[in-house]
Amino acid sequence: MPAYILRRLIQSALILLGVSFITFVLLYILPADPVRQIAGRSATAETVASIRSQLGLDKPFIVQYGTYLWNLLGGDLGRSYLQKTEVGTLLVSRLPATLLLMVAAIFCELLIGLTLGMIAALYRGRPLDNALMLGSFVSVSAPQFVVALLLLYVFAVKLGWFPIGGYGTFAHLVLPALTLGILGSGWYSRIMRSSMLDVLRADFIRTARAKGLNRTRVILAHALPNAILPVIAMVGIDIGMFMSGIVVVESVFGWPGIGQLAWQAIQRVDIPIIMGVTLVSACAIVIGNLLADLIAPLIDPRIRLR
Amino acid sequence: MKKLLMSTAIAALMAVPAFAQGEEPKHGGNMIVTYKDDVATLDPAIGYDWQNWSMIKSVFDGLMDYEPGTTVLRPGLAESYTLSDDGLTYTFKLRPGVKFHNGRAMTSEDVVYSINRVVNPATQSPGQGFFGMIEGFDAAAAGDADGLSGVTAPDANTVVINLSRPDATFLHIMALNFSFVVPKEVVEAEGADFGKKPVGTGAFQLTEWSLGQRLTFEKNPDYWISGVPYLDSFTVEVGQEPIVALLRVQNGEVDLPGDGIPPAKFVEVMSDPAQAALVVEGGQLHTGYVTMNVTAAPFDKVEVRRAVNMAINKDRIVQVINGRAVPATQPLPPTMPGYTKDYAGYAYDPEAAKKLLADAGYADGFETELFVMNTDPNPRIAQAIQQDLQAIGIDAAIKSLAQANVIEAGGAGTAPMIWSGGMAWIADFPDPANFYGPILGCGGAVEGGWNWAKYCNEALDTKAADADSIVDPAKGDERLKMWSDIYMAVMEDAPWAPVFNEQRFTMKSARLGGDDALFVDPVSIPVNYDYVFIKE
Numbered sequence: 158m159p160a161y162i163l164r165r166l167i168q169s170a171l172i173l174l175g176v177s178f179i180t181f182v183l184l185y186i187l188p189a190d191p192v193r194q195i196a197g198r199s200a201t202a203e204t205v206a207s208i209r210s211q212l213g214l215d216k217p218f219i220v221q222y223g224t225y226l227w228n229l230l231g232g233d234l235g236r237s238y239l240q241k242t243e244v245g246t247l248l249v250s251r252l253p254a255t256l257l258l259m260v261a262a263i264f265c266e267l268l269i270g271l272t273l274g275m276i277a278a279l280y281r282g283r284p285l286d287n288a289l290m291l292g293s294f295v296s297v298s299a300p301q302f303v304v305a306l307l308l309l310y311v312f313a314v315k316l317g318w319f320p321i322g323g324y325g326t327f328a329h330l331v332l333p334a335l336t337l338g339i340l341g342s343g344w345y346s347r348i349m350r351s352s353m354l355d356v357l358r359a360d361f362i363r364t365a366r367a368k369g370l371n372r373t374r375v376i377l378a379h380a381l382p383n384a385i386l387p388v389i390a391m392v393g394i395d396i397g398m399f400m401s402g403i404v405v406v407e408s409v410f411g412w413p414g415i416g417q418l419a420w421q422a423i424q425r426v427d428i429p430i431i432m433g434v435t436l437v438s439a440c441a442i443v444i445g446n447l448l449a450d451l452i453a454p455l456i457d458p459r460i461r462l463r
Numbered sequence: 464m465k466k467l468l469m470s471t472a473i474a475a476l477m478a479v480p481a482f483a484q485g486e487e488p489k490h491g492g493n494m495i496v497t498y499k500d501d502v503a504t505l506d507p508a509i510g511y512d513w514q515n516w517s518m519i520k521s522v523f524d525g526l527m528d529y530e531p532g533t534t535v536l537r538p539g540l541a542e543s544y545t546l547s548d549d550g551l552t553y554t555f556k557l558r559p560g561v562k563f564h565n566g567r568a569m570t571s572e573d574v575v576y577s578i579n580r581v582v583n584p585a586t587q588s589p590g591q592g593f594f595g596m597i598e599g600f601d602a603a604a605a606g607d608a609d610g611l612s613g614v615t616a617p618d619a620n621t622v623v624i625n626l627s628r629p630d631a632t633f634l635h636i637m638a639l640n641f642s643f644v645v646p647k648e649v650v651e652a653e654g655a656d657f658g659k660k661p662v663g664t665g666a667f668q669l670t671e672w673s674l675g676q677r678l679t680f681e682k683n684p685d686y687w688i689s690g691v692p693y694l695d696s697f698t699v700e701v702g703q704e705p706i707v708a709l710l711r712v713q714n715g716e717v718d719l720p721g722d723g724i725p726p727a728k729f730v731e732v733m734s735d736p737a738q739a740a741l742v743v744e745g746g747q748l749h750t751g752y753v754t755m756n757v758t759a760a761p762f763d764k765v766e767v768r769r770a771v772n773m774a775i776n777k778d779r780i781v782q783v784i785n786g787r788a789v790p791a792t793q794p795l796p797p798t799m800p801g802y803t804k805d806y807a808g809y810a811y812d813p814e815a816a817k818k819l820l821a822d823a824g825y826a827d828g829f830e831t832e833l834f835v836m837n838t839d840p841n842p843r844i845a846q847a848i849q850q851d852l853q854a855i856g857i858d859a860a861i862k863s864l865a866q867a868n869v870i871e872a873g874g875a876g877t878a879p880m881i882w883s884g885g886m887a888w889i890a891d892f893p894d895p896a897n898f899y900g901p902i903l904g905c906g907g908a909v910e911g912g913w914n915w916a917k918y919c920n921e922a923l924d925t926k927a928a929d930a931d932s933i934v935d936p937a938k939g940d941e942r943l944k945m946w947s948d949i950y951m952a953v954m955e956d957a958p959w960a961p962v963f964n965e966q967r968f969t970m971k972s973a974r975l976g977g978d979d980a981l982f983v984d985p986v987s988i989p990v991n992y993d994y995v996f997i998k999e
Contacts, residue, residue, distance in 0.1 A: 189867025190911075193874070197511050197589020198901055198913045199891075203605060204591050205911065207584040240503045241655040250674040306706070314710050321711045322703060324676055408499075411702035413675030421500045426867050 165450070169443040176439040177229070180432060181222050189426050195238050212238070225432070234436075235429035237422075244433040247418060252437070254324060255414030258337070258407070259399055261330050263392060265338025270345025271388065275381070277346065278353035289346065297343035301402055305336045305409040322411035333410040337402055341395065345388055353384040386453075393449025397442035486976060492997030493696045494975065496989075497703040497711065498721040501675050504658030507643035508581045508588040513889070514721065516640060517987035518699065521680065521692075523643035523663030526555050526574065526622070527634050531987075531994045532980030534800065534893035536634055540569065540644060540664065540687075541622075550629030550934040555622045561687045563646045564668040571616035576647045578624075579603065579610035590641025593891070596630040629932040631942055635892035638986075666692040666993040675702055680992070693996035709970075713738070718972040718997075721989050726840060729785050732970070740973075745983025746798035747967045748890035750791055750898070753833075753848065753960040754873070754881045754915040761831070762879060766823035768957035771880075772809035773816035774855045775960055780847050784840050788963035793950050794898055796964040798985060801895030801946040808954070808961070816855045828856025834878040836885035837863040844962075845882050873915035881915050882962075888913075893985055895946035899927055903953055918958035923949055974999050 192209045193200070209215045213224060228235060234244035277289040309332060313321040323329050356362065357380055365375045404416035411417075415434050422430035454460045504510050507519045528539035538544065541555040561569045578597075581588045584606045594600055598613025613625035626633065636642060649662045661669055664687070667680035678699040682692055699721070703711070708720035709728055724732050724742070732738045755762040755771060762768055777790035792808025795801055820826065833852075835845040845861045852859045859880060864872070866886055872878040873886075890897045901907040905924050907914030930945035953959070969982040969989050977995035984991045 187867075188871050189865065190871060193870070193911060194867070195587055195589065197592070199592035200589065201592055201604075202909065202911065204584065207606065208587050211585070211587065236655060239509075241506070241509060241658050242504075247674060254675070309707065310710070314714060321714060321716065322707050323700070324702075408702075409704055409707065411700070411704070411707065413673070413702055417675060417702050418501075424500075425503075 162451070165447055169447060172443055173436065173439055174226075177226070177432070177436060178222065180435045181225065182218075184428050184431060185218055185221070187426070191238050191426050191428055194426055229436075234433045237430050238427050239425055240427070240430075244429045247430065248415060248433050248437055251413055251415045251418050254412055255403060255407070255416065257330065258333055258403065258412055258414060259396070261334035262337035262341065262399065263395070265334050266341035266345055266395075267388075267392070269338055270342035271349050271385065273342065274346035274349025274388075275353055275376075275384075277350040278357065278384075279376070281350075281354060286350075290350070293343035293346045295343075296339055299340060301336065301340055301405040302409060304340060305333070305406050308332050308336055309409065322409070324411065324413050329410075329412075333406050333412050336406050336410075337399065340402065341398070344395075345391070348391060349384065349388050352387050353380060356380045356384040359383075390449050390453050393445040393447070393452070396445030400438040400441060486998070488693045488976065488994075488996045489998060490690075490693050490996070491695050492999075493698060494694055494718045494992075494995065494997065495698050495700060495716070496719045496721050497700045497708040497717050499702070499704055499708075501701045502672075502678060502699065505661040505669060506658030507640045507645065507661075507663075508577075508586050508590065509658055510640060511589045513988045517984075517990065517992060518678075518680070519640045519643065519661075520665070520987055521667045521992040522661050522665040522669060523640070523645065524561075524665050524687075525638050525640075525642040525644065527638035527642075529638060529893075529986050531991045532978055532984050534798075534985050536638060539638065540574070541637075546934065550932070551626045553624045553626070553633065555624070557620045557622065558687060559620065561664050562685055563649075563664055564662045564683060565646065565649065567646060567648075569644060569646075569664050570619045571622045572619070573644050573646060574622045575610070575614050575616045577644045578614050578642060580645070580650070581641045582611055588641060590639065593636050593639060593641055596626045596628055596633060596636075598625040598627045600627070628928075629934045631931045631934050632892070632894050632896045633934075635894050635897075639892055667697070670696075677701065688993075692993040694992070697992055712741075712970060712972060715972065718975050719989060720970055723989070724968055724970055726785075726787075729787065729968075733785075733968075738970075741970050743969045743971065743979045743982040745967050745969075745980070746789075746796060746985075747965055747983070747988075748796050748799055748893060748985055749887060749965045750794055750796050750883075751788070751844075751887050751962045751965060752791070752794070752883050753962060754878075754883065755958060755960070756876060756879050756915070756917055757956075757958050758876065758917045759879065761823070761825055761829050764823040765957060766819045767825065768960075769809065770816040770819040770823070770855060771852065771857070772957055772960045773812045773819070774851050774857070775848055775962060776811050776851050777962055778811070779851075780844055781963055783843055783847050784963075787968065788965045791961035791964050793954055793961055794903065794959060795895055795950055796890075799890065799893060799895055799898070801943040801950070803947045803951060806951060806954070809957075813851075813854050820855060820857075825856070828858060830858045830860070831879045832862050833859040834862045834864065834869050834872055834881040836866045836869050836882075838866075838885055841882060841884040844884055848882060848962075874911040874913070876910070876915075876917050878915065883915075887965075890985075895943065895950070896927065896931055899946075899949065903958070916958035918953075918956065920952070920956060923952055926952075 192205055192214060196205045196208050236243055273289050277286045280286045313319045319328050319332050362380055365379050404420055407414045407416035408420055419434040498514055502515050505519055505522060507523050510519050524539050526539055526541040528537055530537050540558055540561060542558040544553055544555045546553055557571055563569055580586050581590050582594050582603045591604055597611050599611045602608035603611045615623050646662055650657050653660050659672060666683055666686045668683050670681045671679040681696045705722040705725040708717055711717040712720055755768050757763055781788050781790055792806055793803060833845055835841050842863050849859050849861055870886055873881050888902050901913045903918055905919035908917045908919040926949055930942050933942040967983045971982060974997055975995060976998040981991050981994050
């Protein structure tokens with residue numbers, strides 16, 4: 158087990174290195190010059206050249222990348238070109254909001270997805286099952302922007318139950334978490350349904366029924382814990398999906414997370430911020446996957462890590 | 464002999480009419496403004512977008528300022544100034560008793576430090592280039608000299624600035640954000656973080672900045688203009704989509720959506736009388752234009768460029784954007800001094816345009832490319848232009864790219880035609896000179912310059928320099944006439960096809976008071992925070 162974790166950690170570091178390299182290359186070949194963005198439209202050629210050399214952007218690609226990595230090892234993500242603030246400071250100021258939203262959203266999607274998936278399995282083949290599966294299909298394919306605005310309009314503007322965007326209280330959290338939750342629940346309900354169906358067909362369920370346990374107890378105490386396993390494993394992978402969804406949802410609800418930061422930085426070609434956010438997202442995905450693999454044997458002793 | 468040009472007393476007299484017809488301002492209250500993007504910085508040497516521009520104006524002051532809601536210069540931190548007869552030496556007398564937000568008295572040393580800081584290459588200020596007329600600029604800008612030799616402080620209340628050439632735009636430069644006065648010790652203590660912890664002499668001080676959430680500005684009780692500002696505070700909430708901000712305005716939660724009315728909602732808002740009543744419309748110092756690269760065929764022929772001017776149906780393009788603009792006849796916008804009122808521009812006439820093309824040897828038309836920024840409504844406008852050009856036989860393929868890429872292609876001279884929308888020139892200061900140098904003069908027609916037409920007319924450059932050397936305010940009209948002639952000559956050569964001047968539509972809550980002019984202030988977008996007030 159420790160050897161496995163060590164190997165996975167080394168793999169993760171390599172993946173992050175690869176991600177940083179690819180992102181750096183893409184930003185390097187981007188036909189937009191960050192120096193001109195900084196220097197402004199009244200700048201002379203000398204000013205542009207001077208800023209370029211101060212930022213080290215006149216150096217060959219490999220030197221620029223090497224410098225970036227070296228600073229990164231020392232925990233220095235650089236300074237934003239346009240805000241002049243430490244990228245680390247910007248990320249730290251925004252990570253709590255994103256993490257909070259992510260936890261709340263995962264809670265929502267599990268609650269909605271698992272419940273609906275279970276109900277669908279129990280009513281297999283009946284109209285309710287079909288309706289729920291159709292619903293899950295819609296939720297998976299619905300555009301985030303539209304769902305977010307729809308919820309905002311109905312529950313915040315028309316009904317006034319929640320604030321119209323923003324951050325700070327529990328009430329602010331509900332709508333963005335629900336948006337991500339509804340959109341993500343579709344996957345979970347489908348997986349939960351098929352997993353539940355498999356378990357319900359298993360011998361030990363028949364045994365439990367045969368020894369006289371009532372249906373509710375069989376489902377909740379015997380079937381559910383077993384059916385839930387493959388779903389839990391998905392959560393780690395799901396973190397990656399979240400990173401993309403969060404950009405849109407954070408923008409609509411004015412949620413001050415890193416998705417919003419990324420979007421603004423991309424529009425302004427603020428390369429240090431784009432690099433920083435990309436690395437943080439990549440870390441989240443790598444850690445998510447690692448956790449999913451590490452948790453699996455804990456909840457199912459039949460799985461062994463080698 | 465030196466002459467006193469303007470003093471506070473005159474300025475105070477001029478300030479009265481601006482508010483005479485409005486209601487009596489009330490003191491107190493908090494205004495809420497929203498923006499989509501977080502504010503990048505409040506450092507006056509760095510901030511150069513229309514979002515932070517007017518916030519910086521409220522936190523800092525320069526030697527010069529503008530009458531609120533107008534393009535009229537007035538003294539700011541300078542109580543008065545004199546200009547030597549040769550037009551080269553400005554002597555500013557500082558207003559006594561002005562304090563920074565940290566309580567320290569502002570002195571002439573701060574003024575000198577602030578201007579040197581912007582020119583110092585280590586600051587990486589986008590405003591550096593504006594100070595080129597000051598003596599010693601080249602050495603200071605290259606980092607070879609420690610500051611500008613032309614900027615000195617003989618005593619604590621006097622700043623003397625020597626120019627290397629007379630320049631009529633100089634006082635406007637002293638009113639630019641880049642000239643605003645910062646306290647040396649705070650800047651040095653905060654370093655690059657000064658932009659997040661600004662300290663100035665302005666009407667408001669920043670008291671809270673939650674990154675990505677909100678900025679709170681509170682009234683400076685010791686502000687040197689007594690009775691100003693009217694608001695106790697204003698809050699800028701960031702991260703708000705324009706469409707969400709509009710919903711919040713309708714709900715009474717927001718006083719001013721900083722990003723304006725979202726285009727998709729514009730018709731809906733303006734057709735609802737209750738909402739339309741909350742909108743203030745005004746001109747802005749903006750022109751949308753098509754550039755044609757004059758250094759390469761087929762646009763090296765003036766007939767072709769004139770033909771394009773005649774082919775574009777500007778009225779229809781204004782309709783495409785729901786009437787949020789007025790058709791343009793010339794590079795200068797109508798609200799800019801020096802605008803030529805009696806010039807009608809090239810009339811829409813496809814037949815005459817075809818004839819011109821035939822004269823130039825393109826009777827069968829030609830193929831070209833039209834570069835455009837890829838955000839709405841620009842591709843739709845480009846399509847309208849494409850159709851108009853098609854009608855006279857020009858087959859223009861649309862290249863719709865991200866803003867930075869279009870700017871890059873324009874600077875490199877690889878774009879035959881560019882529709883300027885989304886990147887168009889908005890004046891830095893209200894003077895006709897600001898629409899020439901970088902975008903139509905030879906200086907901008909270089910690799911990476913903003914003169915995308917690569918138009919370089921040496922005779923006009925000389926005439927522009929002559930016009931700007933007229934520094935006597937009594938000859939101001941003569942100078943404006945020269946500028947008007949310059950732009951008429953530009954239209955003759957037709958490196959651009961001016962298409963429209965965007966109008967500003969500022970939405971505000973019903974409780975927000977202040978003269979309408981403040982909400983379409985030509986130098987403070989969206990509003991001059993110092994002079995608006997809450998009515999209730």
